[in-house]
């Protein structure tokens with residue numbers, strides 16, 4: 415592929431946007447490239463540093479409300495991520511990351527703030543925190559496998575017409591705003607409420623982002639420990655009888 419170019423995976427503000435090991439999503443992207451014999455490097459962008467606009471893929475994780483607001487304020491004054499999105503570079507945003515890429519975030523702690531407006535969604539507090547396993551059926555054909563992860567959030571997000579869900583919810587809450595849907599996809603941005611880290615539990619999602627980054631299909635890559643992890647997690651959800659509708663074993 416593309417000569418011997420080294421691909422760069424940017425982790426945006428890991429000290430602010432890093433709940434539940436979400437920075438591990440960047441490691442998954444790097445490893446899945448390296449396991450295919452491709453060169454890949456992590457670029458940790460710390461608070462106070464400009465976000466580089468030419469990385470190949472960007473990762474934003476979750477945060478508590480105050481840290482989310484700080485990250486949103488910092489990103490509002492930085493053009494790097496906006497330029498990367500305008501250029502169609504893939505971005506994964508998790509939980510608070512999803513929220514701050516939207517138009518507005520209202521919180522139950524009064525840490526209300528504007529978002530970057532890169533995703534057509536708005537966030538408001540739910541009556542109760544959503545905590546637990548989530549299983550979803552991918553929307554839009556990005557995978558035949560179920561989406562799997564865990565959620566822990568108070569915010570609920572309503573999608574506008576420019577964003578479509580990442581998945582329909584079979585178990586758990588997801589976006590938590592009426593429709594049983596999870597996450598948001600708009601242009602090159604893929605956003606989700608799911609931790610795990612989500613890419614460790616959903617290799618198809620990781621490869622979808624990577625194929626968008628490299629601009630071509632990647633050879634299949636099965637990691638046995640990941641297959642076992644998925645089977646265990648999906649099995650645990652089924653054992654608790656929490657799955658709506660029909661599921662597959664994948």
Ligand SMILES: NC(=O)CC[C@H](N)C(=O)O
Pocket residue numbers: 433475476477478479482508509510511566567568569570
């Ligand atoms: N895990 C998270 O990123 C949580 C995001 C936000 N603090 C909420 O509770 O909705």
